Amino acid sequence: MTQPRPETLQKLTPVLTKRWLSPDAWKIDVYQQLDGYAALRKVLTGTPDGRGRDADPVHPDDLIKLIKDSGLRGRGGAGFPTGLKWGFIPQGDGKPHYLVVNADEGEPGTCKDLPLMMYDPHSLVEGVIIASYAIRASRAYIYIRGEAVHAARRLRNAVDEAYRAGYLGKDILGSGFDLDLVVHSGAGAYICGEETALLDSLEGFRGQPRLRPPFPATHGLYACPTVVNNVGTISSVPYIVLGGAAWWKSMGTEKSSGPMIYSLSGRIANPGQYECSMGITLRELIELAGGMQPGHELRFWTPGGSSTPLLTAEHLDVPLDFEGVAGAGSILGTTATQIFSDQDCPVYATYRWLEFYHHESCGKCTPCREGNYWMVRVFRRILAGQGTHEDLDTLLDTCDNILGRSFCGLGDGATSSVTSSLKYFKQDYLDYIEGRTAPKLSEKALVGAH
Amino acid sequence: MGFSQETHDRAREIIARYPADRSRSALLPLLHLVQSEEGYVSPAGVEFCAEQLGINKAQVSAVATFYTMYKRRPTGDWLVSVCTNTMCDVLGGQRVYDALSEHLGVGHEETTADGTITLEHAECLAACDYGPVMTVNYDFFDKVDPDIALGVVAELQSGGRPAPTRGARLCTLKEMSLQLAGFSDTREGAVADGPAGDPTLRGLRLAQQHGVSVAGFDPNTPISGDAPAPAPSRPAPAATGSTAPDVKAPQAKSPEIRAAETRAPDAKTPAPDAPGTTVPTDRAEPDSDAEAAESAGAAANPPAGDAKPAGDNSQPQRGSLRDARSEEGTR
Numbered sequence: 001m002t003q004p005r006p007e008t009l010q011k012l013t014p015v016l017t018k019r020w021l022s023p024d025a026w027k028i029d030v031y032q033q034l035d036g037y038a039a040l041r042k043v044l045t046g047t048p049d050g051r052g053r054d055a056d057p058v059h060p061d062d063l064i065k066l067i068k069d070s071g072l073r074g075r076g077g078a079g080f081p082t083g084l085k086w087g088f089i090p091q092g093d094g095k096p097h098y099l100v101v102n103a104d105e106g107e108p109g110t111c112k113d114l115p116l117m118m119y120d121p122h123s124l125v126e127g128v129i130i131a132s133y134a135i136r137a138s139r140a141y142i143y144i145r146g147e148a149v150h151a152a153r154r155l156r157n158a159v160d161e162a163y164r165a166g167y168l169g170k171d172i173l174g175s176g177f178d179l180d181l182v183v184h185s186g187a188g189a190y191i192c193g194e195e196t197a198l199l200d201s202l203e204g205f206r207g208q209p210r211l212r213p214p215f216p217a218t219h220g221l222y223a224c225p226t227v228v229n230n231v232g233t234i235s236s237v238p239y240i241v242l243g244g245a246a247w248w249k250s251m252g253t254e255k256s257s258g259p260m261i262y263s264l265s266g267r268i269a270n271p272g273q274y275e276c277s278m279g280i281t282l283r284e285l286i287e288l289a290g291g292m293q294p295g296h297e298l299r300f301w302t303p304g305g306s307s308t309p310l311l312t313a314e315h316l317d318v319p320l321d322f323e324g325v326a327g328a329g330s331i332l333g334t335t336a337t338q339i340f341s342d343q344d345c346p347v348y349a350t351y352r353w354l355e356f357y358h359h360e361s362c363g364k365c366t367p368c369r370e371g372n373y374w375m376v377r378v379f380r381r382i383l384a385g386q387g388t389h390e391d392l393d394t395l396l397d398t399c400d401n402i403l404g405r406s407f408c409g410l411g412d413g414a415t416s417s418v419t420s421s422l423k424y425f426k427q428d429y430l431d432y433i434e435g436r437t438a439p440k441l442s443e444k445a446l447v448g449a450h
Numbered sequence: 451m452g453f454s455q456e457t458h459d460r461a462r463e464i465i466a467r468y469p470a471d472r473s474r475s476a477l478l479p480l481l482h483l484v485q486s487e488e489g490y491v492s493p494a495g496v497e498f499c500a501e502q503l504g505i506n507k508a509q510v511s512a513v514a515t516f517y518t519m520y521k522r523r524p525t526g527d528w529l530v531s532v533c534t535n536t537m538c539d540v541l542g543g544q545r546v547y548d549a550l551s552e553h554l555g556v557g558h559e560e561t562t563a564d565g566t567i568t569l570e571h572a573e574c575l576a577a578c579d580y581g582p583v584m585t586v587n588y589d590f591f592d593k594v595d596p597d598i599a600l601g602v603v604a605e606l607q608s609g610g611r612p613a614p615t616r617g618a619r620l621c622t623l624k625e626m627s628l629q630l631a632g633f634s635d636t637r638e639g640a641v642a643d644g645p646a647g648d649p650t651l652r653g654l655r656l657a658q659q660h661g662v663s664v665a666g667f668d669p670n671t672p673i674s675g676d677a678p679a680p681a682p683s684r685p686a687p688a689a690t691g692s693t694a695p696d697v698k699a700p701q702a703k704s705p706e707i708r709a710a711e712t713r714a715p716d717a718k719t720p721a722p723d724a725p726g727t728t729v730p731t732d733r734a735e736p737d738s739d740a741e742a743a744e745s746a747g748a749a750a751n752p753p754a755g756d757a758k759p760a761g762d763n764s765q766p767q768r769g770s771l772r773d774a775r776s777e778e779g780t781r
Contacts, residue, residue, distance in 0.1 A: 004656070012657040013664050020646055021654050038669055048669045062674045096469075108535050108574040115650045118616075139469070146519045146630060147531075147575060149588045150617030150644060156634050157641045182467050185630045187478050188518030190573065204477035204503075206516040222472055244671030251664065259664070262653075265537050265578035272579045272652030288656060306536065306574075309770040329773070331766050338537050338578060352536040356573050362516075399771055404764055412764040419770040426777055 002291045008284045013251050013259035016235055017275045020119040026154050028161040031122040037167060039238035040126050043133060044175040048242065057175050063134040067237065069245035071257035075112075076102055076193075076230030077304060077333045079256070079322040088217035089135045089225045097137040098226040100202065101128060101234055103144040103151075104186055104193040107305035108356060109336030112261040112273060113231040117144070117151035120235070121158035127234035129167060129179055130241060135227050138178050143198050146186040156183050190360035194408045195228040197362065208364040209408035232261065252278035256321035256332075264289050266339035267296040279324060282337060283316040296341035300424065304333020306353045307413025309420035310346070330420070346425040347432060348440055350417040351379040357414035368411030371402040375418065382432050385439030392422065392429055453498050457487050461502045464631060473503055477513055479631040481520050486627035490521040519630070521568075526561045527622045528606050531572035532584040532599070538574075542595060543582035547571050549596035550603060567606060579649035580615070587626045589614040592647060618643035 019025035019034050028036070038048035043063065046055025068083030089097055101124065105113040117124055124142070132140045144152050159181055162168045170178050184202060191197045192207040199221050201207035220226020236258065240248045249257045256278040262285055265271045269290030276285070282301065292298060300310045303320060308331040311318070318328045325332040340349060358372040375398050378391050399415035406412070422429065431437040460483055461476075468475040480502060484495030491514045499510045514520045521529075532547040533539075547569075554562050554569055561568040577583045580592035584599055591602055592615040605612040611620045618640040621629075629635050657663065 006660075009656065009660045009662050012653060012662045014654050014657045014662070015664055017654055020651060021658065023645065024642075026641075035669060042669070042673070058673050066673055105576045106574060109537060109578050110574075111576045111578050111580075114576050115646070118644075119646055119650070145576070146517075147572075147585070147588050149626060149629060150590065153618060153629065153635050153641050156629075156632070160634065183632065184475075185479070185482065185632065186517070187481065187520055187630075189516065201478065202475060203472070204474035204513065206513055222469070241673065242669040242671065243667045244673075247666050247668070247671065250666055263579060265581060266540070270649070270652050271581075272649030274653035274656075276653070288653065309766055326766060329766055329769050336578070340540065344540050349536045349540065352534070352539050356535055359573060396771065396774055399774075403767055403771060409764070412767050416767050416770060419767065419774040422774040423770060423777055426774075 002287070004284075004287045004290075008287050011276045011280045011284060012274065012288070013277045014275055015239055015251075015259045016116065016120075016123070016232065017261060017273060019123070020115065025120050026118070026122070026158065028122060028158070028165055031120075035238075035242065036122055037126055037165075039241035040129055040167060041173065042241055043130055044173045044177065057177075060134045060136060063130065063241070066245055067134070067240060070240045070248040071245075071252075071255070072233065072236055072240060072248065073256060073322065074230055075232030075236070075260070075334070077107065077307075077331070079332060082229065082233055085217065085227055085229070086131070086135050088215070089227060090218065091136060093225065095224045096139065096222075097135050098221040098224060099128060099132045099135060099137045099140040100195075100199065100221055100226055100228045101140070101142040101231060102193060102195060102198055102228055103142050103148070103155075103231045104190075104198060105145055105148065105231070106190045106193050107307060107334050107336060108353065109263065109265060109302055109305045109338040110334040111263045111265070111336070112334070114145075114148050114151045115273060116231055116235055116261075117148070117155050119154075121151075121155045122162070123235045123238060124155070124231055125158050125162050125167070125181065127237040128181055129162075129172065130237050131227065131229065131234055132179050133177055135225075137227075138180065140179060140181045141202060141221075142181065142183045143192070143202055144183060144185055145193075146188050149185075152183060152185055159183055189362070190356075191362040191408070191410060194410065197408065198228065199226065206362070208362045209410075211407060253319065253321045253323075255323055260320075260335050262320070263334075263336045264339065265337070266301075267293050267298075267341040267344070268339050269293055279319040279321040281317050281319060282311075282339075285320075285337065286316075286339070292339075292341065296343060298339065299342045299344065300340050300346050300349075300421075302333075302336065302338045302417075303328075303330050305336040306338070306356070307331070307409065307416055308333040309416045310424065311420075312424050330416075345428060345437075345440065346421045347379070347428050348383060350421045351376070351383055353417045354379055354414065357410065361410060361414075365406035365411060367402045368406040368414065371398045371411070372414050374398060375414075380441055382429060383439060383441040385432060385435065387429070387433040389430075389433060391433070392426070396422065453484070453487055453494075457483060457498075460628075460631070460633070461498075465502065467632065474505065477503060477510065478517075481510075481514055481517075482627045482631040485520065486624050486631060489527075489624055490523055490525050521559075523559075524561065524565065525623060526566045526568040527624075528567045528620075529570065529587050529623050530567055530584060530603060530606075531570050531575070531586075531588070532594075533573070533575045533577075533582060534571040535574040537578045538582040541582045543584075546582055546584060546594055546596050546599045550599055553600055553603065567603065580647060586612075586614065586620055587623050589617040589620060591615050614644070616644045616647055 024030040042048045043058045064086045072082040073079040128140050186192050189207045192201045194209050196210035197207040216226045252258045259275050260278045261275045298313045303325045315328050322332045354376050358376045361368045363369045381387050402411045403415045464479045465473050465476045480499045496510045500507045534543045556569050559570050584591050584594050602612045
């Protein structure tokens, strides 16, 4: 295994992940020994240790400004500036406000939020309390993916502990601020990671996206002003409150500040979670992960989950921040880098992703529902050695009809791997069609393909 | 069948978690609850939820059939899910699924003749760094191969409870459904179960080993005034990298759009959206932040004709399609 160079090691920035090394950091007493709830005390009582009892609580608008100044951008994939999102909430409107945490992690390749809630659940709870205070919400929900029972168990325990410690409920730390927090488990639907589908699901409906505008900032949960933020975003808040905006910006790049948890999977020596300064490159990440597995050479990878267009070995030095990846024609997404080698087939990989999008399309918009259904069948035909050259045109036409013609990003995301694999690996498709590659699927899979 | 008194009590407890006039939010946990008593969502379970919430059975069924985790047929005590999404598949997940399918003699969403084990292939389980993974009642077995998976299933079949790689010791699907309904795991020490695996800690250990940490962290940094005053943060589009002209969001349309979005409630259901539809649009003094929101949101996401919602930037995908097309042309 190759050793990473010192300058690459310096790009590691253990901030959000740091407590994971302490096996009992999920318990409130251990969490409190590790700076836990110090940020909340700083906000509500003026000082981190709570001794400044006479000091005034920080004004919520100052908190919003702090987050704006930090340049924190959403960690759920879209990278929207968090402080700006908070600032959108109309104040003094006489309506209840809500904070909803999107913990419905399910983008293929993404695995950063579940360990965070498993090993450091209180940092999310603390972030929720501070964010709710900033946007003047007295109710908050964490919508956690149903299958994530291991993380939900710890999270529910953390919420119970926080209530008992007086961090949740009425008159938190004597500040007069009230907050109730409910952990709400989903029931197995990828689409509920889309914020408006999540809100519909939380209201007790099928999780289907809403037309925007109006945006959740004015018409969110129960048609009231709502902030929907990702787990990583909210968990960043206590650190910014303690360390300050300037410290936060000492990590990352100018427009993409802070640390980011990069989730590496696939054909590398040591897959895992690597929290690094935003803007690190894949070459450096692979170096940190001990190089490629023996006998494997990088061929294609996703920068941020399967909904982001594939990149190749020529993109090893693209800075992995929002602007850098966009410049390379893809999307930073959830920084879920799935790494595939020369032994993996981009056509087959794309086919499995399409099976996923077909299964998870909520059915609301015809282009996404029907387009993915048919693209799966075209792929099966190609992989069974019965594809035609026209199939490639059909795929691109179908993508053109899905892209931009559905309510939410699921349909757009489904086209990413199709168009990008055709862009970089067309020869692989032709090899199936022209009989140079042995079929990967049997004809049994072809029911309904014609 | 009639549901137990305990389930009735729990249903009340679930409904109490949500605002009084928004009880329908309790539907997902209620469906998990009926599954915890019956092992699946039966017609009786649907009726129970409908009665608790004062909505009709069709409304409940529409939701129950949408979500993968609500099982519509009797399901085994042990739900074995094998991830066959791309990464796990490439690393061997499909072989694991095939081996289990052959051994158990069942296919996707089918249950063994003795009613103990249900097999399914799952979509990405968010543990790609441990792939290929499978779960039993949603607790993880990491880095499985056909032999390991067959061993786990054989132990289940002989009445044992194999220990997951992460998370708590196994409980039955009914017991798990109760946790999904939002009730704490009351098994002694269960919350403590499950150490972090190597991949989770890999980056951290590397930093620790080489003494790398983030400098300059001072928890007493004042909250206001520690950062050089940034340029006025609005107009915001600079941060989103868009140069598109501001497009005024059609705020006046909001109530109509919203109304079109409103699902038809029955007579007993309070209109879920009525209170919120007019207030912000009628405000005499628009909030300046809200206006900034509008212009930032709309500018960053130019509407793509057919009422494509702002909020999803599909530029890169559009570019990818264009490039693939030109590849096509050169053939």
